[in-house]
Amino acid sequence: MKRRNLSKGGLEMFARRKIGSWVILFALVLALMVGGLCLDKGYAALKEPVHLRFASFAIGGSWYIYASAIAKLVRPNLPEGSTIDVLPYQGGIGNPLLLKRGKAEIALSFLPCSKWAYDGLSPYKEPIKELRALVGGLNRPHRVGVLIRKASGIESLRQVVEQKLPVRIVTAQVGATGQAVAMQVLHAYGITREKLKSWGGSLEHVRMPVAMSRIKDGFADIIIHNVGYKEPRFSELCLRVPIKFMEISKEMRQKLAEKYGYMTGLYFKAGEFKGIKQDIPAIGYPTGVITTKELPDEVAYIITKSICENPKDLGNAHASLKVFDPKTAWKPEKNGIPLHPGAIEYYKDKGWMPE
Structure with a gap:
């Protein structure tokens, strides 16, 4: 076997290369071990x-x-x-x-x-x-939607309170998330079933297909519910009947978010539903x-x-x-x-x- 003839400098360089290779190899093995432990931490313990x-x-x-x-x-x-x-x-x-x-x-x-x-x-x-x-x-995230039938002439829930309008409001059935959401919004504006009744209006909690029919057929003026992005049933509603998406005021959005955990910084996007011409600020939840x-x-x-x-x-x-x-x-x-x-x-x- 032919021997290598290495000078002193050559030996030092050879040694450094060997040590460097082992250090790199050790680091790679250690990284794989740590990574494997993290990857299978839960599984390994079960x-x-x-x-x-x-x-x-x-x-x-x-x-x-x-x-x-x-x-x-x-x-x-x-x-x-x-x-x-x-x-x-x-x-x-x-x-x-x-x-x-x-x-x-x-x-x-x-x-x-x-x-x-x-x-x-x-x-x-x-x-x-x-x-x-x-x-x-x-x-x-779903957004909290206050949808008003344009033919009613109503602009906002604040207007309903200030003018004591005989408005007809529908929500989802009792026990549904949408119904709980609607009641929180109404209470924030100071609207109750008793007040609506005294103004000649009404508040109904029904299954959503019924609620949607009430709005389409003109037997209700406002529906309050959680609305998904481009949600088909609301897209169909807006195509059938002119609908106004009411903006919940900034102050009210913050109040509802702090008390009930809603996300802020959400929007109904322009063009998302027929009749929405610009982004409308909203609260909602994922x-x-x-x-x-x-x-x-x-x-x-x-x-x-x-x-x-x-x-x-x-x-x-x-x-x-x-x-x-x-x-x-x-x-x-x-x-x-x-x-x-x-x-x-x-x-x-x-x-x-x-x-």
Whole structure:
């Protein structure tokens, strides 16, 4: 074998190269080890199968699609034999109650519903302090809409109060999120069923198809409800009947946001619905994933990670999920209630949430 003839300088250079190579190799191995620990932190700690019930809403609706897509992402990251059953109930108001009663382990929830439940605000009879958030801001937020039939000649709810107009108002049925939202808006303006009746008006709580028909057929003047971006039923309403989208005043928006947890800085966009010629400021709320403090930290970590690391898959499942930003999913204004410790750990591991 031919020997290398190295000078003293050559030996030093050779040694430095060798040491440098080992340092680089060690750093790469360490990075992979740390990365692997972070990646599989929750999974590694789980030994037994996990069985989860995921509360959503009616089959075929957006929430059922959301929950099904999320369940599909989470299942492969749970121990073998684990299950996630997507429940086609109870919706915005009911899902926090399912968690409280132990009828579900995780649930979709509107931002304000989570806050109302946690704080014990109406329609909840007592605080549900065990609620915890996992992921906030999943979708494009619904806006609180006060839609007025133009033929009524009414311009605003303030006008109704000041002039004691005999206005006919419809909302969703009692127990629906939209009905709770409508009552909060009406109360903020000082409008009650008794006052409306004394002015010759009325307030009806009916199922949404009935409420929409009331407006279309001229048997109601105002409908108050949560409105999704370019939501088809409201698009159809605006095509059938000239509708005015009332702007809730800045002062009132702030008041409602502070008390009930609504997001500010939202808009009904110009051209979104027929008759909207310029952006109209609004309040509203996105959907999030919530649980209780009883959910093991490892499971919470896995669920949060599975959602946040697959935004493209979520967007492919439903168009309204395309706006989901995992880096801001931890923020208080997107959740309304405290984060679960397992979710906090994930967001801090990613460097998105400050220590």
